[in-house]
Amino acid sequence: MVIHFPSNLNSKPLLVKLFLFFTALSNFVYAETTIYQGDLLHFINDPAETDNSHQYIKDGGLIVKDGKFAGIVSAEEILSNHRNTKIIDYRGKLILPGFIDSHIHYPQTGMIASHGEQLLDWLKEYTFPTERKFSEKDYAKEVAEFFIEQLQKNGTTSALVFGTVHPESVDALFEVAQRENMRLIAGKVLMDRNAPEYLRDTPESAYTDSKNLIERWHNKDRLGYAITPRFAPTSTPKQLMQAAKLLDEYPDVYMHTHVSENKDEINWVKSLFPQAQSYLDVYNLYGLNRDHSIFAHGIYLDDREMKSMAMVGSALAFCPTSNLFLGSGLFSLTRAEETKVDVGLGTDVGAGTSFSMLETMGDAYKVIQLQKSTGTNIKVKTLSPLKAFYLATLGSAKTLDIDDKVGNFEIGKEADFIVIDLEATDLMKFRMESAKSLEEKLFALQVLGDDRAIHSTYIMGEKK
Known part of the structure; x- marks a missing residue:
């Protein structure tokens, strides 16, 4: 781990030194590449205009670096190519853009x-x-x-x-x-x-x-x-x-x-x-x-x-x-x-x-x-x-003309995303057991879901 400090650090008062140290440390941690593993869904086009509207990866990995999306990988790729990468395990949950x-x-x-x-x-x-x-x-x-x-x-x-x-x-x-x-x-x-x-x-x-x-x-x-x-x-x-x-x-x-x-x-x-x-x-x-x-x-x-x-x-x-x-x-x-x-x-x-x-x-x-x-x-x-x-x-x-910055998981976009628990309530869990497709699960979620279904919210890669 290499943390960069100002060249004139030695001339700073102790409290300033401590502040700069922890700021640099937090910046280093924030810059760490992290993979969020779960079921991934995002949209690339309007479903009313094309059948090629969305990307759904069962048990995939969403790569986030420096507060931006850096790619999507499969579970197999996580195991083979990202053994040393930090992984947050949300398997069994749905990860969506915010x-x-x-x-x-x-x-x-x-x-x-x-x-x-x-x-x-x-x-x-x-x-x-x-x-x-x-x-x-x-x-x-x-x-x-x-x-x-x-x-x-x-x-x-x-x-x-x-x-x-x-x-x-x-x-x-x-x-x-x-x-x-x-x-x-x-x-x-x-x-x-x-x-x-x-x-x-x-x-x-x-x-x-x-x-x-x-x-x-x-x-x-x-x-x-x-x-x-x-x-x-x-x-x-x-x-x-x-x-x-x-x-x-x-x-x-x-x-x-x-x-x-x-x-x-x-x-x-x-x-x-x-x-x-x-x-x-x-x-x-x-x-x-x-x-x-x-x-x-x-x-x-x-x-x-x-x-x-x-x-x-x-x-x-x-x-x-x-x-x-x-x-x-x-x-x-x-x-x-x-x-x-x-x-x-x-x-x-x-x-x-x-x-x-x-x-x-x-x-x-x-x-x-x-x-x-x-x-x-x-x-x-x-x-x-x-x-x-x-x-x-x-x-x-x-x-809102911000689709160049947010809205899906495209590489380089700001890492605003959410993790949804499809079994957040007893009724949702019971209903999901009989859901046979992604669309059926999504429909049940939009009808039965509320804030209880939001497991986690991330803004620029930071959990809130």
């Missing part, structure tokens, strides 16, 4: 499971009063700590996150995510009308605050920034133009907002923006529908709107759990596939009722099943378990 949540609100963690309203009333009754508290940095930091812990506990290693209107809320979240070395994208909410005065900013403060946050956090370590209008009704045209100005000035930042979630919301948008042909057209008019734009929900988008998104490279976050909880409607994954719009999976906590992407996949299946009895003209395809797990991993990575 889940990627494409839409979630961290300030709504404390109001999850709030009863009884649809979207607009729910915002007034629960969301706005809760978000008021995030003007206090200490409170925001406390919630951010719990939020990140819940993501990791549920196997989510990356996420696109709403803050509140307060810059302090974003600082608090990024500080925790940076400490945890997570790949996380977030932004301050822009909201200068149709909201309580205590949650409003102005077009000018929205621009200035967002610009300062971008300069402070965007592309720092594994963090990214998203310009975040809450939704069209809570921003004036002037504020939307300021958002577009920021996107022009910082072309690699994201735009994150909501679209076509609720019928009353859509009618409200029509009354506020009579010049727009549709809800999405509001964002078109103000230059916000573009590459790196992610829109949550999109339940009532028509083919013309979907094609507009595909043309510019924007994407959708499918949030089945919250759509069911608020009674918003049923998202058409089939229409998105046919119009070639990228789709990721989002929990949408706190309208979503779980941090678990497994539970979210289970609800996605139900949402699509319900569409078969609605009389739609679109031929609805049942959600396959392979497609569900694709949406939660590589699909969401593509949606």
